[in-house]
Amino acid sequence: MRQAERGIFDLRRGLPILLKDSSGDILVQAVEGLNDESLAALQSLAGSKAQLVLSRHRMAAMGHKEAPDVVALSLATLPDSLGLRELAWTRGAQLPDVTALSQGNRAHRAALRLLGRAQLVPAAVACGVAADQADAVAAEVSSGNLLAVDAAEALRLCDSGPGGLxxxxxxxxxxxxxxxxxxxxxxxxxxxxxxxxxxxxxxxxxxxxxxxxxxxxxxxxxxxxxxxxxxxxxxxxxxxxxxxxxxxxxxxxxxEGRGIGLANKLRAYGLQDQGLDTIDADQVIGFSKDExxxxxxxxxxxxxxxxxxxxxxxxxxxxxxxxxxxxxxxxxxxxxxxxxxxxxxxxxxxxxxxxxxxxxxxxxxxxxxxxxxxxxxxxxxxxxx
Known part of the structure; x- marks a missing residue:
């Protein structure tokens, strides 16, 4: 599980990783720390438009109470990085026109679980790797510029909890x-x-x-x-x-903060100052009531x-x-x-x-x-x- 463990650190550093899965490989990057240049570079390397991946807790906070655990959103017009951050954790944000709202696959689930382990906001941008970009992505992996992680391995790591203490x-x-x-x-x-x-x-x-x-x-x-x-x-x-x-x-x-980390706890405090209780504030950021x-x-x-x-x-x-x-x-x-x-x-x-x-x-x-x-x-x- 060494690659999955490394993936936690790369995501925390604001780097993309490649999640490999039988349903298709995807490039993912945390919305937290994302900027317009890195978003453009991610889409260019993958050869596809980015989707926004959110948790059911974040979706519920935006009024979508019946959403699955992990949601992959294809937006008619992809916002810039600031707009994506607003969709990821700002109170009162509403989804713009969505061309497709689908249940996230195993790779999407792995992305959010790794972000949780990294104590980042559980929101990612994900780009499917187009066939004509597969060689370019493989070259980035071979050169050491991009980390490849098996999605199933990442989920096993996160499901196992702390191991080898x-x-x-x-x-x-x-x-x-x-x-x-x-x-x-x-x-x-x-x-x-x-x-x-x-x-x-x-x-x-x-x-x-x-x-x-x-x-x-x-x-x-x-x-x-x-x-x-x-x-x-x-x-x-x-x-x-x-x-x-x-x-x-x-x-x-x-x-810290029932498992969400200090940065997210301070975000939740800001939401509590707006009138939310501790559980609802955590949900706005995309977390369950206890992580x-x-x-x-x-x-x-x-x-x-x-x-x-x-x-x-x-x-x-x-x-x-x-x-x-x-x-x-x-x-x-x-x-x-x-x-x-x-x-x-x-x-x-x-x-x-x-x-x-x-x-x-x-x-x-x-x-x-x-x-x-x-x-x-x-x-x-x-x-x-």
Whole structure:
């Protein structure tokens, strides 16, 4: 899958790649970073007019609720690069005259999945390679100017999630809330993401059910104390809670903005300032309500030697993901931040649309107020496990 992994980096650098498939080869390039010159060069090399490839989430945001997962649009008049960017993620944009709206094929699906792994806006321009341009495209591949990626291989890479996780380095890092702490860094095989396990206390002295928290990175909240979310408070309270219970593990996962990356998170913040909630804002940019893959957490815990946990979380998806992966989650304990005027709507959206267990915090309905952790069934007894 090495070529597919390289494809992620080329797309992120603003370069085109060739996606090879039995249904026909296509040249694809991210709309993000596209300019008029690169658009013209792409069409010239392929010998065909570009299509715009969008996700069903972006199509739904433009009023096309029944669109398939991936849509290939043939526009009567192809906009310039600025116009394509507006169609890709601007709120209120409407499709111009469309000569054909079709379900994307395997190569189109691969293009959007690779863009997602690159944390770019899931929108691409795609040009089918004309027969009379096949030799020219092959020459570009042979010269090393153009990367060729098998579409099926790209999809296998994206479907497999993080694989080949490597334990790279570690060091003692005393924390204000937990002086006896070690940071263990893991790197994914594709080289895009690095994650940190904060090992608190002495593993030999941990409780039978190890206190564990999965914390997705949040630059704005964790580092700068943003009032838009409760992430920073949850992070520090999570470390303190694990330390108070005899030690355990906090997994700091490189999943900014629920997996869409910092650039897209800031775009979503701009849309939230226009009145959208966090889920609808992500949809406008073309993403689902949660792009994270928690399988990485299972791999990290496995390498640390943790199989039975008490999970500190308000998110049912994290419980279910670890249960499905074979981690014995025997109990769950809430971990709250502070409700403020700035983050209340965000927390309400997480409770009402993500299903997070926050109603007690928000005072919206009765939930157990006991300080005792919630006991959970064994993995096989969980619905969907």
């Amino acid at each position: 490597a334990r790279i380095s570690e060091a003692r890092v005393p924390l204000a809330e937990a002086e006896n702490s070690r940071f263990v860094l893991f790197r994914e095989a594709d080289g895009v993401h690095e994650h940190v396990a904060i090992v608190i206390g002495e593993p030999a002295q941990w409780p039978d059910a190890v206190p564990v928290r999965l914390h997705s990175s949040c630059l704005t909240g964790d580092l700068f104390g943003s009032l838009r979310c409760d992430c920073g408070e949850q992070l520090r309270r999570g470390v303190a809670a694990i330390n108070a219970q005899g030690g355990g593990v906090l997994l700091y996962l490189s999943q 994270r893959n928690f399988r990485i957490a299972h791999q990290m815990l496995d390498q640390i030697g943790v199989a039975k946990v008490k999970l500190l979380t308000n998110n049912p998806s994290k419980v279910e993901a670890l249960q499905r992966a074979g981690i014995n989650v025997v109990a769950r304990e809430a971990i709250y931040g502070q409700v403020t005027a700035q983050n209340q709507r965000y927390l309400q959206t997480k409770a009402n649309r993500h299903g997070h267990w926050l109603h007690d915090l928000l005072g919206e309905q009765d939930e157990p107020e006991s300080a005792e952790p919630e006991r959970l069934p064994a993995p096989g007894a969980v619905s969907g496990a």
